[in-house]
Amino acid sequence: MARRFGPEESRGLAGGSLVSAESLRYQKMADNLCAQGKPNEAAPFMLKAMEDKNNVDIFVTFAFVQQNYRKALEVLEDGKLIGESSLESKYGPDAFKDGGPLVGQFNELMDTRPYMRLLQAMVRVAVECKNHRKAAETIIEMFRLNPMDPMQQHKWLPTLLCRIKCYPDTLYFCQLPPGGGTQFLPPRRELYTPQEQEKMASYESTISYGAALAAFRLSGDCEESRMYLRAAVKANPTVMLKILRRSERPRTLNASARSYNSPSDAHDYLWLSQDLWLEEDVWNWVHANSDAQQAVRKDCSRPGCRRGEQSPGEFKQCGGCHTILYCSPQCQKDDWKRHKPDCVFEQEAKAIRRAISKGQPIPASGSIAVFAADFSEEGVRGYFLKSAYIVDVFWPLFSLLTQI
Secondary structure, eight states: OOSSSSHHHHHOGGGGSSSOHHHHHHHHHHHHHHHTTOHHHHHHHHHHHHTSTTOOHHHHHHHTTSSSHHHHHHHHHHHHHHHHHHHHHHHOTTTTSTTSSSTTOGGGOGGGHHHHHHHHHHHHHHHHTTOHHHHHHHHHHHHHHOTTOTTOGGGTHHHHHHHTTOHHHHHHHHHSOTTOOSOOOOOOOSOOOHHHHHHHTTSOHHHHHHHHHHHHHHHSSSHHHHHHHHHHHHHOHHHHHHHHTTOOOOSSOOOSOOOTTOHHHHHHHHHHHHHHHTSHHHHHHHHTOHHHHHHHOOBOSSTTOOOBOSSTTOSEEOTTTSSOEESSHHHHHHTHHHHHHHHHHHHHHHHHHHHHHTTOOOOSSSOOOEEEEEEOSSEEEEEEEOSSOEEEEEEEHHHHHHHO
16 A cells, blocks of 8 residues: 555556645645654645645644644544545445445555545554544454455454453454454354464464454463464564563554564564553463463574573574574574575565665665565556666456456
């Protein structure tokens, strides 16, 4: 859903079909001033951009320069009404009704993207206001409009459902495949087969941690809750390491680029969820769990060194890639020749992800090929991203359908 690359970059916000060029020009000026830390100077341009009643993105910008989150939520509520009116004016009064022309198809229409970005911002602000029910209901609405979840809100919903004590719904949602929606039914309570449990270790850790917490709240320390916890700590032990050490909760979300089940994912999950895991009964449960303890105690990464951690977090990470651990500086030095290619690759990959997330050119050095894809109304448009140019590749939608 990013605007820096893809159809929105080449054709304008929302494809340029709803918002006027003048409003977009004012918005760009406001965004640039906000990026420079000058929100007061940006305010007049925001107000000018708002004169176009089809510009929904500007309400997100305006919300995050408010004095407090309560006022920010009010701004986003106003923008939500504007967005609904704008889309209904183009697609008809049934645009947001089940069975209407947009519901379930939001991933294919660029006109809807500003509205979905606004809902995503509303989730964040509602969490900051500790209005967790509002945040959960907004995510559920986003899933109704777009079950494929390009905004990655599935990472937040399990925690928010736990916060409002909807534990059966949490467990059911965590058991759904991607795109499964939010038509909540009674969850599966029987244990997964050994083959299914083996696959769970590769699942998204936020889902497994949410399922573990919900199962514990429903049935306490049982084989079901231990099954989910075992999968969670295997997928992302960083989360459990911070919990067992009672580390300070992250103060903000991590805006850096990240890979699957990475420390950055752990950081954001703990920002949203850590206090739930530090509640006395929950912490005592995971502290006594042998799988949790074993998962966070690592061995030295140098082949041939058999030393393991005696306590969680004892060994130090490689300062370059932050992906492996060593018991001593000598082991790290002795392993450098073997580890160097992987370390350089990981640093290059991080630099690429960071550049894309910030809308900056891809670094010229390095040999990693980078490809991005995005939906448009006509089909899937892909981009080979290089340091100074973008190569456009296009597949009509019908060609994909015929191959499935």
